[in-house]
Amino acid sequence: MLKDVPARQRVPLPKLTKANYYDTETDWPYMSVSLFKSFMKCEAATMATLNGNGLSDTNETPLLVGNWVHSAVESEAAHEEFKQEAGEKVLTKSGKLRAEFKQADLMIERLRSDAFFNWAWQGEHESIVTGELFGTEWKGKIDCLDVENGRFFDLKTTADPLKMIWSNRHGGRVLWVTAYGYLLQMSIYKHLLEQTYGKHFDAYIIAVSKSNHPSVRTIDLSREEGRFQIEDDYVKSHLPRILAIESGEIPPLMCNHCDWCADHQLGENTVTIDDLEIEANER
Structure with a gap:
């Protein structure tokens, strides 16, 4: 039986800033799209991370490339600050800029x-928004927010704007924006913004391709209420279990696919061929 008040609502809500937004300490009182998606991938690994026992990301290059592009289009000051923080992570052993970041510079130029x-990238950048959705507090960070005109933009770097990916959740091949949970993200952000400002907001994704000749596609989500409703229903159906796991009412399950699970699986937990085939088909 779930308690009436989720655990995260029984703790004081800290003031969110750009400095602490990504800290684990703010993930306990606030749900976020990234945290929700992490739980959907592996409950056990996510709880380990929240408790400070998770695995460090061994391949942080995609995140660094994305932040390299984001900081550059935010401002020169933000880009210089990110360069200082990244340090040698973006350099080769000889001290030159790595190929991935040279390509990122092409994306920035494009x-x-x-x-x-x-024209579109006007307004407040990296704007933090919070609010109550589906029975708990959420946080979000908007890439570019234009409150006056009621629209917001999220910048995504992608290998191919036309890429289709198999999705077990959707039962087939879907566009990358759907497979990676970006529609879910934009629906949550839209709700938070409309709750905060009391007005309608339209959502847009600007996708720039990771190539030597980057393309730019602007995806208009202003008429996607049906798809947004599907994402909302998905969140509402899984959120009660996540809150119960966080509060310690039920134990988290291992996905048996990720690196954290590989390190913590018990060899004596025997499985059948049918079990393995089911796991293989769910990957």
Whole structure:
């Protein structure tokens, strides 16, 4: 039986800043899209991370590349600050910029030369928003927020704007924005913004491709209420279990696919061929 008040609502809500937004300490009182998606991948690994016992990301390059591009289009000051924080992580052993970040510079140049992007990318950058959704507190960070005109933009770097990916959840091949949970993200952000400002907001994803000739596609989500409702229903159906896990009412399950589970599986837990085939098909 779930308690009436989720555990995260019984603790004081800290003031969120750009400095502490990604800290684990703010993940306990606030749900976020990234935390929700992490729970959906592996409950046990996510709880280990929340408790300070998770695995460090062995391949942080994609995140660094994304932040390299994001900081550059935010401001020169933000980009210089990120360069200092990244340090040698973006350099080769000889001290030169790694190939991934040279390619990222091409993406930055492409965005800066795009007339629509320069018109759209106005307003407040990296804007933090909070609110109560589906029975608990959420946090979000908006790449570019235009409150006056009721719209917000999220910048995504992608290998291919037309990429289709198999999704077990959706039972087939879907566009990458759906497979990676970006529709879910934009629906949550839209709710938080409309709750905060008391007005309608339209959502857009600007996708720039990771290539030597980067393309820019703006995905208009202003008429996707049906798809957003599907994402909302998905969150509402799984959130009660996540809150119960966080509060210690039920134990988290291992996904048996991730690195954390590989390190913590018990060899005596025998499985059948059918069990393994089911696991293999769920990967």
